[in-house]
Amino acid sequence: MESLLGHFCDPTVALVAPRIVSLVEGENPVxxxxxxxxxxxxxxxxxxxxxxxxxxYVPSAAIVCRSxxxxxxxxxxxxxxxxEDVDLCWRLIEAGARLRYEPIALVAHDHRTQLRDWxxxxxxxxxxxxxxxxxxPDKTAPLVISGGALMAWILxxxxxxxxxxxxxxxxxxxxxxxxxxxxxxxxxxxxxxxVATRGLWAAALQLASAICRHYWPLALLAAILSRxxxxxxxxxAVVDGVVDWLRRREGxxxxxxxxxxxxxxxxxxxxxxxxxxxxxxGVVRERNIGALKPQxxx
Numbered sequence: 001m002e003s004l005l006g007h008f009c010d011p012t013v014a015l016v017a018p019r020i021v022s023l024v025e026g027e028n029p030v031x032x033x034x035x036x037x038x039x040x041x042x043x044x045x046x047x048x049x050x051x052x053x054x055x056x057y058v059p060s061a062a063i064v065c066r067s068x069x070x071x072x073x074x075x076x077x078x079x080x081x082x083x084e085d086v087d088l089c090w091r092l093i094e095a096g097a098r099l100r101y102e103p104i105a106l107v108a109h110d111h112r113t114q115l116r117d118w119x120x121x122x123x124x125x126x127x128x129x130x131x132x133x134x135x136x137p138d139k140t141a142p143l144v145i146s147g148g149a150l151m152a153w154i155l156x157x158x159x160x161x162x163x164x165x166x167x168x169x170x171x172x173x174x175x176x177x178x179x180x181x182x183x184x185x186x187x188x189x190x191x192x193x194x195v196a197t198r199g200l201w202a203a204a205l206q207l208a209s210a211i212c213r214h215y216w217p218l219a220l221l222a223a224i225l226s227r228x229x230x231x232x233x234x235x236x237a238v239v240d241g242v243v244d245w246l247r248r249r250e251g252x253x254x255x256x257x258x259x260x261x262x263x264x265x266x267x268x269x270x271x272x273x274x275x276x277x278x279x280x281x282g283v284v285r286e287r288n289i290g291a292l293k294p295q296x297x298x
Contacts, residue, residue: 015089018104019107020109022109033268060076070092073092123278126275146174149199211236237265
């Protein structure tokens with residue numbers, strides 16, 4: 001508790017949240033997956049809570065709040081059945097408050113680990129996106145990506161020689177733009193190349209995740225109609241799952257029962273299918289497509 005309360009020495013801090021970890025580990029594959037990839041576990045790095053950042057909200061499973069700040073924004077929105085914690089975080093931020101995620105503090109949570117309940121919970125989480133888009137239309141984009149990176153990967157996915165050439169041209173232009181932005185610092189060609197490569201790779205991972213999670217109904221339709229799209233979707237599904245498994249395995253507790261890449265990949269795809277189904281259901285229910293609109297930056 002002391003590690004959380006220390007943040008309130010700053011009078012602008014309104015809310016601090018600990019890291020949520022699994023209470024029970026290893027009883028079945030879903031439990032092992034949740035120990036590695038819980039929707040409530042926001043990782044090992046301390047961070048400010050900001051929309052479109054690595055920690056865009058904190059779950060209300062465990063939070064410490066400045067009561068006056070909560071009263072000033074009206075507390076939780078009781079009309080929301082899910083996503084009320086995200087809504088509260090964003091209203092606090094809009095009011096000028098600062099929010100912090102402090103993973104040194106740990107709180108154990110009893111996750112749903114029975115397959116049917118687990119899938120229903122993931123769909124429930126997905127259903128919160130559309131109501132949030134109605135209340136915060138500028139904060140719910142499932143994809144935040146530069147136009148150049150998006151076009152480069154679209155052209156690459158076409159699979160033709162001309163498409164690959166055009167993609168390479170865009171990548172070179174992106175590198176030139178980065179070089180101009182970094183010219184005030186002492187940078188070499190390799191520095192620019194490294195920054196550009198990391199940016200394009202990050203964009204590829206974002207696209208792969210969005211294809212499999214937020215846009216999977218469209219991806220499924222495209223895969224049925226086109227062999228080329230089928231290949232792209234398959235690659236996205238495998239790359240997204242394997243890269244995510246590798247990243248999270250590095251941060252796993254040494255005493256946690258491991259989960260293999262194949263099991264993780266299958267459960268990650270089920271997780272995304274359930275979340276996406278809830279997302280699209282919410283969009284239809286709210287009659288608002290804001291939760292599906294990407295944010296493309298120039």
